[in-house]
Amino acid sequence: MTLSHCLLLATALFSIGVYGLLTRRHAIAVLLSVELMANAANICFVAFSRFRGGSGQLFALFALALTVAEVAVGLALVILLYRSHRDTRIDLASEMKL
Amino acid sequence: MTRPIVLALVGLFAPAAAALLLAVAPALRRRGTPAAALTILGSVASFGAALLLLADRLHGGPAALATVPWLRSGDSVIAEIGVCADGVSASMLVVVTLVALCVQVFSLGYMHDEQPPSFGRYFTYHALFLFSMNVLVLAPNLLQLFGGWELVGVTSYLLIGFYFRKPSAARAAVKAFWVTKFADMGLLFGLFVLFAATGSFRWDAHLAPAVATAVTLLFFLAVVGKSAQFPLHVWLPDAMEGPTPVSALLHAATMVAAGVFLIVRANPLFEQSETTRNVMLIVGAGTALFAACLALVQSDIKKVLAYSTCSQLGYMVAALGAGSMMGGFFHLTTHAFFKALLFLAAGSAIHAVHSNEIDDMGGLAKRMPWTGAAFVIGALALAGIPGFSGFFSKDLVLEVVEHRLGHVPWIALLGTGFLTAFYMGRVVVVAFFGAPSGEKAAHAHEAGWSMRGPLVVLAALSLLGGAFTAPFARLHGEPYALHLGVGPVLAAALALGGFVLAYRVYGADRRAAPAVLEGLSKVARSRAVNRFYEFGFHRVALVVSSGLAWTDRYLVDGLINMIGYETLEGGRRARPLQTGLAPDYVLAVVLGVVGLAAWAVAQ
Numbered sequence: 001m002t003l004s005h006c007l008l009l010a011t012a013l014f015s016i017g018v019y020g021l022l023t024r025r026h027a028i029a030v031l032l033s034v035e036l037m038a039n040a041a042n043i044c045f046v047a048f049s050r051f052r053g054g055s056g057q058l059f060a061l062f063a064l065a066l067t068v069a070e071v072a073v074g075l076a077l078v079i080l081l082y083r084s085h086r087d088t089r090i091d092l093a094s095e096m097k098l
Numbered sequence: 099m100t101r102p103i104v105l106a107l108v109g110l111f112a113p114a115a116a117a118l119l120l121a122v123a124p125a126l127r128r129r130g131t132p133a134a135a136l137t138i139l140g141s142v143a144s145f146g147a148a149l150l151l152l153a154d155r156l157h158g159g160p161a162a163l164a165t166v167p168w169l170r171s172g173d174s175v176i177a178e179i180g181v182c183a184d185g186v187s188a189s190m191l192v193v194v195t196l197v198a199l200c201v202q203v204f205s206l207g208y209m210h211d212e213q214p215p216s217f218g219r220y221f222t223y224h225a226l227f228l229f230s231m232n233v234l235v236l237a238p239n240l241l242q243l244f245g246g247w248e249l250v251g252v253t254s255y256l257l258i259g260f261y262f263r264k265p266s267a268a269r270a271a272v273k274a275f276w277v278t279k280f281a282d283m284g285l286l287f288g289l290f291v292l293f294a295a296t297g298s299f300r301w302d303a304h305l306a307p308a309v310a311t312a313v314t315l316l317f318f319l320a321v322v323g324k325s326a327q328f329p330l331h332v333w334l335p336d337a338m339e340g341p342t343p344v345s346a347l348l349h350a351a352t353m354v355a356a357g358v359f360l361i362v363r364a365n366p367l368f369e370q371s372e373t374t375r376n377v378m379l380i381v382g383a384g385t386a387l388f389a390a391c392l393a394l395v396q397s398d399i400k401k402v403l404a405y406s407t408c409s410q411l412g413y414m415v416a417a418l419g420a421g422s423m424m425g426g427f428f429h430l431t432t433h434a435f436f437k438a439l440l441f442l443a444a445g446s447a448i449h450a451v452h453s454n455e456i457d458d459m460g461g462l463a464k465r466m467p468w469t470g471a472a473f474v475i476g477a478l479a480l481a482g483i484p485g486f487s488g489f490f491s492k493d494l495v496l497e498v499v500e501h502r503l504g505h506v507p508w509i510a511l512l513g514t515g516f517l518t519a520f521y522m523g524r525v526v527v528v529a530f531f532g533a534p535s536g537e538k539a540a541h542a543h544e545a546g547w548s549m550r551g552p553l554v555v556l557a558a559l560s561l562l563g564g565a566f567t568a569p570f571a572r573l574h575g576e577p578y579a580l581h582l583g584v585g586p587v588l589a590a591a592l593a594l595g596g597f598v599l600a601y602r603v604y605g606a607d608r609r610a611a612p613a614v615l616e617g618l619s620k621v622a623r624s625r626a627v628n629r630f631y632e633f634g635f636h637r638v639a640l641v642v643s644s645g646l647a648w649t650d651r652y653l654v655d656g657l658i659n660m661i662g663y664e665t666l667e668g669g670r671r672a673r674p675l676q677t678g679l680a681p682d683y684v685l686a687v688v689l690g691v692v693g694l695a696a697w698a699v700a701q
Contacts, residue, residue, distance in 0.1 A: 022688065097678025
């Protein structure tokens with residue numbers, strides 16, 4: 001297993017995440033896609049740390065902690081969205097338009 | 099402050115105080131009589147100060163000048179404001195305040211039938227006018243003179259349009275304003291050139307010949323407008339729509355003389371340009387003759403006097419063009435007295451008959467002996483009959499003009515003298531002698547003393563004005579001797595001849611219309627000069643300005659409006675980009691990142 005394999009895996013995960021982010025209409029699915037993208041970045045950190053050295057593994061742990069916080073905020077938003085719209089499809093929420 | 103300065107300041111501010119008080123206290127103004135009393139009080143103070151000032155000057159007191167800085171630029175003073183009490187301003191101040199006082203007292207009787215508010219308004223304007231005129235007369239430099247000049251123009255507008263409910267009076271006021279404003283551009287631009295050349299507004303600057311000609315020609319344009327010289331004389335006959343005492347003060351004695359006064363004041367500048375003086379000589383003599391011809395065929399007594407004023411102002415301009423400041427200025431002085439007298443006497447007659455037409459009068463001398471005597475004295479003085487003031491001043495004018503430009507202006511002025519006697523003779527014979535032509539003329543009667551008193555004063559001055567010739571000459575440092583030659587004798591003979599001819603023609607038949615005059619009355623009726631200006635206004639000025647207005651409205655404004663419209667339209671087109679949907683924004687971010695990445699790779 002080489003660095004290239006790891007980066008290919010990370011790229012694949014990231015692309016799937018972007019695809020999901022753009023196509024999914026359900027708020028939970030969008031959150032999951034974002035998680036995929038974040039984990040693609042984590043794989044990159046770990047892989048570079050493993051093959052090139054450096055403190056990437058430590059960074060991956062930090063990123064995991066941040067992701068947890070992010071998910072907490074994201075789920076809170078989903079709950080609020082549900083409360084105001086009785087639905088969690090984000091293409092129904094257009095309040096950001098004036 | 100020295101005595102002359104104090105006197106000059108009193109002369110300047112007495113009418114100003116009256117005008118200011120009446121302007122800020124409407125209650126006082128609307129009562130009428132208090133306004134008149136205040137104005138006349140101001141004029142009396144002003145006249146008294148002027149007399150004392152003149153007496154000082156005649157006894158050889160020093161010329162006095164007091165100024166305060168007015169316009170500053172950095173540390174240097176561009177122009178000053180103040181009073182200048184010398185021989186020229188002192189004598190002019192006496193003329194102005196004396197005539198103003200006479201006219202105001204006369205107005206007490208003449209305007210008696212006005213409602214109190216408009217009576218008060220009338221006298222407020224008079225106080226303002228006297229102040230404006232004194233600003234002009236006492237100016238220590240040409241810039242302040244210009245200020246007074248414009249103030250006089252405004253008060254003239256107000257007084258011509260005094261009966262503003264009458265459309266013809268309102269139109270005449272606007273016309274007078276516009277014509278003189280057009281001419282005033284000359285004074286303004288002349289001041290610009292003068293300041294550019296010398297850095298000051300002094301009238302005794304030395305200029306290069308070309309600059310002197312430019313400045314004085316520009317000044318002369320203003321004179322042509324203000325003093326109603328051909329071809330800008332058209333406003334003066336129309337200005338007769340104002341009350342008759344106003345015509346006597348502004349449009350005969352003082353305001354129209356301001357133009358001539360400007361030349362007298364700026365004489366050191368005018369002396370530097372031979373060209374301008376020749377132009378003045380030609381315009382002055384030409385106007386004198388032309389206006390006298392038009393006066394022959396007028397039937398409105400005020401219009402006769404108006405054209406006569408143009409004609410006499412022509413004499414003054416011609417004399418100044420011939421280089422005699424004394425001649426022009428002395429004729430201004432005597433003319434102020436006898437023309438004010440003629441206008442006031444005419445006003446008295448109009449007041450009695452309620453008509454301006456001389457054909458509605460007739461036989462007034464018998465019923466109104468004071469008015470009749472005053473008018474006859476004024477007419478004799480105007481025609482220059484020996485012994486009357488007009489003879490002495492006209493003699494001075496004719497003497498200096500005699501040898502200029504191949505005798506042509508001299509002959510024109512001699513001819514004008516004959517015509518003057520003829521048209522004045524006509525008015526005297528038709529309006530004051532013979533049988534009354536109507537009910538009103540038959541029952542005309544003399545008005546009260548407020549109207550008779552000023553007539554007596556002005557008649558005395560018209561009769562005895564010649565006695566002032568020598569002191570007046572001494573005041574202006576020029577030698578004077580009555581020269582008895584062919585000129586004065588010829589002038590006197592022509593004047594007498596004019597009266598005799600008028601008596602022969604109109605004594606027998608008051609409505610006689612000699613064939614010679616038929617053509618003239620056609621010229622007078624054709625309003626050729628007026629039509630020229632109307633053409634110039636409608637076909638040239640209006641077309642050019644509507645073209646400019648179109649350019650401004652559709653090209654300049656259009657460009658600005660288009661930029662504004664396109665901005666709005668662009669915003670409107672960009673609006674759908676903002677959907678408010680999070681996925682669309684995410685798409686934008688992704689596309690942006692992909693774009694950036696592509697750009698980075700391409701680099």
